[in-house]
Amino acid sequence: MIDTLWLIGIGTGSPDHVTGQGMAALRDAAVILVPHKGAGKDDLATLRHRIIDASGSQAEIIPFDYPVRDPDLPYAERVARWHDEIARRWQAAVAGTDIKGPVALLVWGDPSLYDSTIRIAQRLDPKPDIRVVSGITAIQALTAAHALPLNTVNGPVLITTGRRLRDHGWPEGAERVVVMLDGEASFQTLDRSDLHIWWGAYLGMPEQILDQGRLADVAERIVTTRAEARARHGWIMDTYLLSTCN
Structure with a gap:
């Protein structure tokens, strides 16, 4: 179960774009969830790992597979179901893990600007304590x-x-x-x-x-x-x- 969730803005993928506060949050996290988005997008996970390494974090890294949207559904329903599935996969990824501290996610850009990670986090049940660390926007x-x-x-x-x-x-x-x-x-x-x-x-x-x-x-x-x-x-x-x- 995720009791505390930190959403850390990482800018556009360069370690130089992560704020000092963001780097400190990565070092203090107990678990970091890293999505894998499928064939041809391995670089995205690699960039996240590069940022984690640059922070000096000793957190446990847990990967999860990112779902895809159903193109046959109307747009609003497609996005809502996609968000539901992402939240489910976060919870499934940590199931059975003895978490002794915050769980962190690295969010492209800033979590508050044209990003749905905050909305997805609010779908978790029970709802965790959510902390947002702002990042450099695109x-x-x-x-x-x-x-x-x-x-x-x-x-x-x-x-x-x-x-x-x-x-x-x-x-x-x-x-x-x-x-x-x-x-x-x-x-x-x-x-x-x-x-x-x-x-x-x-x-x-x-x-x-x-x-x-x-x-x-x-x-x-x-x-x-x-x-x-x-x-x-x-x-x-x-x-x-x-x-x-x-």
Whole structure:
């Protein structure tokens, strides 16, 4: 049973992106759960192990297999069932283990921003004591990599998903839009000549790739670069900022 659960933000996968508080939490954890996401994604588990090793943690490492979503279900039901199954697998992974301290999970980016680990943790029964250790977000890593302020002077920023961008187009009245969780390069659906894009993948890692420019000029190049990188590594994590051109 998981009595105490720590959700530790690890940034975009580089040990340098984990805060001192995050490293201390890893050292103090008794058990660390590490998901394995299937063929072609072994690098994701390797990155987690690299961060654990860098922290000097002596925690017991327990792997578990990550479930996949059922594509035949409606989106909301698909995600809800997926979250239920992830929670079940956390509990199954530690069943029979004599846990004498906190159980930790390493969460990409920050657990509070476009991530469902907190919601999944709240599904556990009995509900554990949950502690969240914030991490570097992909947004911070992206703007830092491009030496770019997130907002214009006194300007708003909207954070959304690729799905919403595809379904609803450019948000009305938006000036700057950050797009996350976009596996389909949804900027291709925008028929606008006044947008600039700053894009990045594997942010903060040695494999980091950046591109930027007027969307109409660089969209096809980014799509090609993204596909080649995904084929080479077996996975990709990327995000981008779109802005109206002034």
